[in-house]
Amino acid sequence: GNSVTQMEGPVTLSEEAFLTINCTYTATGYPSLFWYVQYPGEGLQLLLKATKADDKGSNKGFEATYRKETTSFHLEKGSVQVSDSAVYFCALGPIGANSKLTFGKGITLSVRP
């Protein structure tokens, strides 16, 4: 079945550091891919998405490229800020008749000043 694997956390970085959060997936077909972010005390928010191979999603300085050959959708940001401290979830879109997303376990990012 469909599954998403995220790198183990938590991750702690200094402000202005480069960020990479790994995400790989297993799926039949070519689903859409998403990154969601959850700030403390809030619900999940869509951060970015890509709907087909080689698409790059971007938002708020974050980027991720849909790599079919490596079944990956790694999240990157060139210079993190304290305000980026949150939990990040990679998710796989539905395939076939169902509508549900498949989420990874999430990874906590803490950025220190």
Next chain:
Amino acid sequence: DAGVIQSPRHEVTEMGQEVTLRCKPISGHNSLFWYRQTMMRGLELLIYFNNNVPIDDSGMPEDRFSAKMPNASFSTLKIQPSEPRDSAVYFCASSRQGGSYEQYFGPGTRLTVT
């Protein structure tokens, strides 16, 4: 445009009491999802509806949990009787069928059962 609305935002109740959580999805969305989030188990999908019809309730923990969607703009998740292990944050999310299916989450209801 209003997002997904959940009420109450916080609920504290005693073991054995009935708890009802409410959700109003985004207008025009025809899929609705209930999730539970805890530190131990992470984010779990409990049930989802398409066009007000329950499609997959395999994540509902046990018979104490039930969910309804009487119309396109309202859903409830009920726990009866509640137990301390039900303490969690419950999220409702909605999406439009078709396209990329991205989901939009509400702010959550933090439930504490003592």
